[in-house]
Amino acid sequence: xxxxxxxxxxxxxxxxxxxxxxxxxxxxxxxxxxxxxxxxxxxxxxxxxxxxxxxxxxxxxxxxxxxxxxxxxxxxxxxxxxxxxxxxxxxxxxxxxxxxxxxxxxxxxxxxxxxxxxxxxxxxxxxxxxxxxxxxxxxxxxxxxxxxxxxxxxxxxxxxxxxxxxxxxxxxxxxxxxxxxxxxxxxxxxxxxxxxxxxxxxxxxxxxxxxxxxxxxxxxxxxxxxxxxxxxxxxxxxxxxxxxxxxxxxxxxxxxxxxxxxxxxx
Numbered sequence: 001x002x003x004x005x006x007x008x009x010x011x012x013x014x015x016x017x018x019x020x021x022x023x024x025x026x027x028x029x030x031x032x033x034x035x036x037x038x039x040x041x042x043x044x045x046x047x048x049x050x051x052x053x054x055x056x057x058x059x060x061x062x063x064x065x066x067x068x069x070x071x072x073x074x075x076x077x078x079x080x081x082x083x084x085x086x087x088x089x090x091x092x093x094x095x096x097x098x099x100x101x102x103x104x105x106x107x108x109x110x111x112x113x114x115x116x117x118x119x120x121x122x123x124x125x126x127x128x129x130x131x132x133x134x135x136x137x138x139x140x141x142x143x144x145x146x147x148x149x150x151x152x153x154x155x156x157x158x159x160x161x162x163x164x165x166x167x168x169x170x171x172x173x174x175x176x177x178x179x180x181x182x183x184x185x186x187x188x189x190x191x192x193x194x195x196x197x198x199x200x201x202x203x204x205x206x207x208x209x210x211x212x213x214x215x216x217x218x219x220x221x222x223x224x225x226x227x228x229x230x231x232x233x234x235x236x237x238x239x240x241x242x243x244x245x246x247x248x249x250x251x252x253x254x255x256x257x258x259x260x261x262x263x264x265x266x
Contacts, residue, residue, distance in 0.1 A: 001048045003037055006055055013059040021064055025054045028068050061188040073119040076126075078149050080117050083141040085198040087119040090229070091174050093251040093260035095123050097227045098172060100249055101262060105130055110170035111163070111219070112136070113212060116198060118146025118159075120172055125155035134160040134168075139197060169224045171216050175208035177201040177231040205231060206238060216265060217244055226263040236261060 006026060010018035023034045029050040030043070043051065057067050063086055065071040071080045073087035074095055080086055102108060107130040112121035115135035125131055135146045143161050150156040178199050183191060190199070201207050209228070216226050226245060230236045239261045240247045251260035 001043055001051060002041060006051065009055060009059060015058065021058065022055075024064065024068060025058060026051050029054045062193055063189050066193065071117070071119075073117075074123045074127075076123070076153065078117050078119050078122070079145055079152065081145070082193065083139065083195055084145045085116040085142075085194055087117055090253045090259050091120070093253050094120060094172055094174065094227050094229055095127065097249065097251045097260040097262045098124055098170065098225075099127065100251070101225050101227075101264075102128060102131075102170070104128060107131065108169035109133065109166070110172060111168045113171060113173040113215070114138075114175050114198070114208070115146045116142050116174075118149040120174065121146065121159060122149050122153050122155055124172070125150070125158050126153060132158045132160075134163055136161075136163050139195065142195075142198075166219075167221045167224075168219055169221055170227065171212065171220055171224070172227045173208075173212055174229040175201065175212060177205045177208065177229070177235060179203060179205040201231075205235060209235070209239060213242055213244075220265050222265055224265050226265065228261050228263070229259055230261050239263065 003022060006022040007018045010022055015021055023037055026037050027034060030047045054067050065080050065086045066082055069079060069081060070077040071087045074092050078087060110124060110131060110133040112133055112135045115121050115137045118135050121133050121135040125133060137143050147161050150159045176199050178201055180200050180203055183196060183200055220226060228239060230239055236258050242263055245263035245265055248264040249262040250258040253259035
């Protein structure tokens with residue numbers, strides 16, 4: 001087994017950045033730096049076995065983040081693994097959306113609905129030191145990751161895990177929004193490994209947006225904000241026309257799509 005051989009295997013499996021991933025995976029497997037790996041022309045049987053274990057998982061289509069156990073979000077590492085949605089950089093626009101309507105030192109209470117890894121809740125708590133928040137999810141596995149990440153970043157004392165009632169100044173969510181009929185056509189890494197529960201938004205992709213609208217009408221303070229990730233232009237149009245709310249802003253992602261929709265409760 002050689003570094004070049006591992007790169008070739010990943011390249012043959014269709015991995016977009018085979019050299020970088022080879023170094024990440026091999027480093028994770030045996031604890032060597034990238035420089036040390038590139039200087040090696042052979043590995044012990046024990047090292048080769050550990051490397052083979054992680055490379056086989058990646059070649060099978062398992063996401064890199066699950067194998068490494070972490071995913072980057074807003075410049076920070078978050079613990080992830082099978083059973084929890086992997087944070088996406090597009091979702092970082094929701095943090096930018098919250099920054100658009102709340103000052104850095106403002107004290108407010110928020111709800112992160114469908115928290116998953118807790119990347120949104122934890123990041124808001126880190127970016128807004130006087131905020132407190134509740135992270136909720138139907139998946140107990142996801143909530144355990146959210147708690148782990150809150151502890152990792154030292155904000156667990158300002159976080160609730162579950163809905164303990166009361167009103168919120170902000171509800172933020174990246175809900176499942178992919179129409180059920182499109183799940184089968186997703187990339188293998190997503191379709192076969194990430195939780196369908198965190199992806200499937202019902203027949204039109206709007207099921208959970210409707211739930212969020214109802215929740216916000218009951219639990220969001222008047223003048224409070226609903227900050228949501230949108231999946232397509234049809235969803236953007238529907239969210240912008242949400243009854244009982246006024247559009248307060250949009251944040252574009254790297255592809256100039258209005259990924260974050262900010263609605264203010266009338």
